[in-house]
Amino acid sequence: MSQVVTYDASEHPVNSVTVYQVNRAEINRRIKVNLASGQNEVEIIHLPSVLDEDSIRVDGIGKAVIFDVIYKPPMPTKKSTDSETLKALLKKKALLDSRQHILEREDSILTSYSNNIDSQHVDSQKLAEFFTLYQERKAALDLQLLELQETLKDTEQEIEEERKLVKSDKKSQKRGVKIVVVVLAEEDGPAELSLSYVVSSAQWKPQYDLRASISNSEKSKSSISLQYRASIWQSTGEDWDNVDLHLSTASPQMGSTVPGVKIAYIREDTPVYYRSSNRKNRKAILERSASFAVPAAPMAMSYSAVGGGGDGGDDEAYYFAGPPAFMKNTQAVANESAISASFNIEGLSSIPSDTDEDSQTHKVTIAVIELDDVSLEWIAVPKELPSAFLQCRVKNTSPYLLLPGPANIFMDNNFVSKSEISQVSSQESFSCSLGVDPEVRVTYHPQRKWVKTVGGLLTSKVTTTSFTQTISLKNNRRATLKKLIVKDNVPVSSDSRIKVVVSEPKGLEDAATVSKSSSVPRGPSKDISLGPNLKVRWAPTAGSDSTSPDDGSDDNVEGTIEWTCAVEPGSSQDLQLSWDVVAPAGVRWTKTG
Template sequence: MSHTVEINASEHPVSSVTVYQHRAEVVRNFAIELEAGQSEVQITKLPSCMDESSLRVDGLGNAVIFDVIYERLTPERNIPKASSEKVQEIETQLAALRRELKVLQSQTTVLDDFSHTLTAKDVSPAQLVEFLGLLSDKGGVLNEKVEDVQRKIKDKEVALAVERRGQVPSEEATKLATKVTVVVLAEQEGKAELTVTYVVSNADWSPLYDLRATVDASGKDATSISLNYRASITQITGEDWKDVALSLSTTSPLAGAQIPQLNAQRIGAPFIREQNRTRSFKKSFGGGGFAVAPGAPPPPAPMMVSMAAAQVAQQQSLYSDLQAPKPFMVVPTAHAREGAISANFFIEGLSSIPSDGTTHKVAIAVLDLTAKLEWIAVPKLNTSAFLQCQITNSSNYVLLAGPSNVFLDGSFVAKSQILYASPQDTFSCSVGVDPAIRITYPPVSKKARIQATGSIFNSSKLDSTLFTQRISIKNTRQSSVKLLVRDQVPVSEDQKFKVDVIEPKDLGVAKAGDEVKVSQEAICYWARKDWDVGDKGTVNLSSLSEVVHKSSQSIIPDGQVEWVVSLGPGKGTELVLSWEVAAPQGEKWETRG
């Protein structure tokens, strides 16, 4: 007879946790006493959200693992046994009623089966009539007894639920309803240790950032960036992670890793495609430190592989809510390790993440980075000057995309978004509006005239409209700035309508990216333009191709013009963009977009 060891997992701490995107891997260690021969180690109160295929059992000791059995208990079976005498009495009566019901149902089945075996050859008509009377009387009595016992069972179940009250299926019974049975064969009695590893859902982590930028007052375009990298962790797995070695991973386990394969394409008459056969997947449980082949001699106890996590002082508070920063306390820094397809962050110290659904923040690192500042303005849409940082990730940490609080010169200015960046990648981050750069963008002026074209013998008239847009810029900072200003010239969709760039001078004939000097303070260029047509300076939709120069936009519209303006402290300038639209006399046109 096998020896049984019962373990309530909720009474044993979790050893370590690795949190992935939307999942987590949990490692538990259980010390057990084995007797010589076969033993069943029954581990209950494991999370219901456990992924069965991820379950793995390893161990230490001279024993053989014969089987690992996964079982999902119903909430009713997961209710703890009652201890009161009244509850025990009702349970005893309920068990007796269920046995009685089983006997009655067996009698009904026997009587029914016997009635189906009778034929006219076996009995006389008188015997048949006598049997039918017996069947009616006896069958009726049995049915009444079955109904009576079923009613009593239902009443007893209600009484039991009322008596047990708090022992009806609870949230804990629902969330911790997994049972794992490990069948172990030991040569002799003694101590052993089981390591149970599994993946659970209902756990997630996401990055959070505090970006603190300090503008160099010397007028240089470089600045220092302090990036506070944190993780927000939530879990409702049903088990509390108390004082665990915590690590974070950027990978997503259990995602499809099958490399797709191309199928041949053929041209022919239409036909009905056959449905792909459903693939079957075989579930298996991993062995581990024990030998897993029955009959093989037990191997020597192996070395235990555990998750490395340095034991350092617990993390301190990282920031004050939206206020000017105080001197930083020393923040524990996570160890980063980058694999072939992911990066892992090992959080120093021990962390506690209860299963309450609330967010719990842990520090990953405080990174000191360098950045290049850019002032960007699109006054046609917004007359503010936006300050953007081109940041190089010079650390060893992978930065995941996530929200960021932005502090500029010690003051909270905006909320922004950090883009995904591997080590040595450069990414952009907007740090808000700079009120020290003042921009005026008055309405565009229009001037219409009739223009004669052609020769004396073949003349025609055109309706021309001259548009002039002025942009005034003033730098009230104590340092110099370099401002990128974006505007646009409309693009013709029809050859009948011509768009000629008048000012800045020479911009119309310039190619995309060719710099045109406007003044001592400014140059301009086409951000998107490339043509080779006779009418120099005419911007047509069909002659444009996407040629990107200097602009940091991912998608650049047709006809976009950019200026690079360098302004010293207290200096200002005015930019002028002028274009003329010519159309056959009487032809109507409109600007769309």
């Protein structure tokens, strides 16, 4: 005969928790029970209903031997969270409120009527009769109101108690799992079991506070203080009070099997033909065939007259591109590193379970990282906004892996913006924007334009439209701007008859491979020196051979020119961009963007 020992998990705290980023958490409990010699059944009740059955692990500490572990799932949840008793009580309270309003209204009318009686114009006998009636009716109303208020108070108390029961039922529904552990003990006495299991409805996300201290002199260095925090949320049904908290980037629900490569086929896109006896049916054919088209793209279609029909030109055949092959549902792809990162939070943490009425996240600090390997650069796109944005490039010299997450940016203890930090390993560098620097003045002057036509009897006339754009920079800081990047662009011709030729800065037309109709490069560019601390190039675009992950090429469009300069304190720098649009005389063109 086995001895049954009941252990209520809701009355005992959790020992340690490991929270994952993928809606999972691993819970560990140390269960202390008194066992009898021989076989014992330890019933662990009120465990979370979101517990994963396959993740249960029980180990005996000491001389206890585990024979079996039995999982008992929670009972099916009720469809309605409000009990019939609560509904009846709420209905009763509504009727009592209505009755109270009627009695109070009657009392108000009776009192108002008595106040309006003029004793000088009313017979004394009738006045005495009214006062007798008033006293009787007023006393009856007061008694009814008093009894009604007592009943209403009792009903409200019953509603509150019933709501507590409903809330308790909801909580018990969240903690409906029971685990039975069959244990063999050599002798009577205390024993300890280690119970671990994985639950859903819990996750953590990284977030950062980046505080930048920017140097205003050549003697001091700029530095970054990065507060690395975790935002934790859980609604497992059990509170984590004073637990040893760990954070992990592992994915416990991901499979470990290496996926295979699936075969891909190429087939002929077979067209589908429809034949219409007259033009009137064309609209109906187009509407019916629209169901074959991919919703996100327009259907390619053409039609041509086919001779030989008895109805002359009314007999036409229509051609539609055949429907694309159905695509299979793609599976989610996770990129996992060979070693996952984990963080141990110092001290003990308390993360209560969220309820339906109270949902919140809890923040814990992983580390405060001081970074002094900081390089600054200023970036301006004056055509769009005449301001210089301060951007810092920081090397992660800490041993911590920085995970992708939002960052609040502070500069000199002032909040400036929100940004995003991508995944950064130890000893890798990352960039972040610190917002607009008001100490750097950028002026985008009005564009100058003039037109001339050349050509004669032996050559075709061409019209050349010349443009000149001047950009002025002023450094009002007390330190040198060692790297100020300015971007502008020239138009790109899409017509072989119209050419765009950059005349200044000189040398750009020879800096890269150019198209037939433009000196805008189609390939990698090289830097051209324009003087001390000033160089220019065609900015790399995404996908070109000269791009690197950190050069901002994703923001560049074709035709973008990039100056890089250094500006001393209090000094100015002028940049000039000139280009010609050459087109045959009489060909009108327009510029967009």
